[in-house]
Amino acid sequence: MKADGSVLVHSDGGSYKPLNWMSPPATLRVSSPEEVDLELGVVEQWTVQSAKTDDRLIINIHEKLDESSHDLGVDPGLIKDGVEADLQRLLAEQIETLGAGYSLIRREYFTAIGPVDILARDADGATVAIELKRRGDIDGVEQLTRYLELLNRDPLLAPVRGIFAAQQIKPQAKVLANDRGIDCVTLDYDAMRGVDDSESRLF
Amino acid sequence: MKADGSVLVHSDGGSYKPLNWMSPPATLRVSSPEEVDLELGVVEQWTVQSAKTDDRLIINIHEKLDESSHDLGVDPGLIKDGVEADLQRLLAEQIETLGAGYSLIRREYFTAIGPVDILARDADGATVAIELKRRGDIDGVEQLTRYLELLNRDPLLAPVRGIFAAQQIKPQAKVLANDRGIDCVTLDYDAMRGVDDSESRLF
């Protein structure tokens, strides 16, 4: 039973799909043989009632092997690493994708308002801040703009150019970026991964 | 962890789908900080390796709240009740679906070689054995044939006719049934359920 009232009935094998279940939100009512007339051999009956619909899951428990409950606190949610992070790693490794003579300064360059995805140097030695997104939207351009304002106040770095790199850039974002003097680069993830994987391929 | 080596990582909410998992068959290797250099705060690392592919799921465990293991024996598998059982209950209640003057003797009439789904009496008082299937296949006809042979040896019941009832009957099964003098009846589950539900409907 999960904190939201959902209940999963699993077998001791097979896939991740339960034999049966009740989706949240739901409430559990436990009945003992003293309260309710249960089938012989049933020590407890669980009635899991969906809060939204009239669906209910009724579980007859014949034997209890173990019982324990733990408050796991607020669910931090699943953070999927691997897509944007991969893209960042690949671009850092293949920084010359952006142009000949580019060199990496560092990934995740921390600033007061957050980390810049990639900080690099172009062929002329000028600093370049790169914002990476899987899909390039206006939000990303705004974010990069804020970083650029901040970085350009640092005399050791200024002047800092911006590059907005994504697998796909929305027309609106492209217009906004150009308006602010930010270059746009469309990345070919498959090609980049191909270059990266070449050494581990069999043929 | 299930008996087949599969591992599910669940959050304390959300649906039945795990945050991450490894499908069976798989093997688990547990590493402690003494054996392997683990990140700070990680007390144990689980490596779940798929037996078929090179996929592996690596889990860093930061805190153990509880740990227990139970041998649940051979998985009896999921038996879905409600479809064939429902059909049997409905037909027993609406036995006249088979013809005017039919009456129920009993459901699940036990014999030495297994239970006959429904035993009834027709308008002429003759005994009728009914085999129910969702989809009528040759197997079902064979099964009913065996029951009929047995039942017809009982002088109190003989002669016993057979009816093969299903929502859908395969042409091959129909031919075989006719050849053995067994009648075929196609059942309309929705219509039968409609009749049954009429009293519990709001309008």
Added chain:
DNA sequence: AATTCTATTTCGTCA
């Protein structure tokens, strides 16, 4: 918020 589309899908059915 509603809709469309993908999935380490899983699971059943049919050929």
Added chain:
DNA sequence: TGACGAAGTAGAATT
């Protein structure tokens, strides 16, 4: 056993 489609799909991306 493999192909094909449905799922109480779930979950993400898009409108």
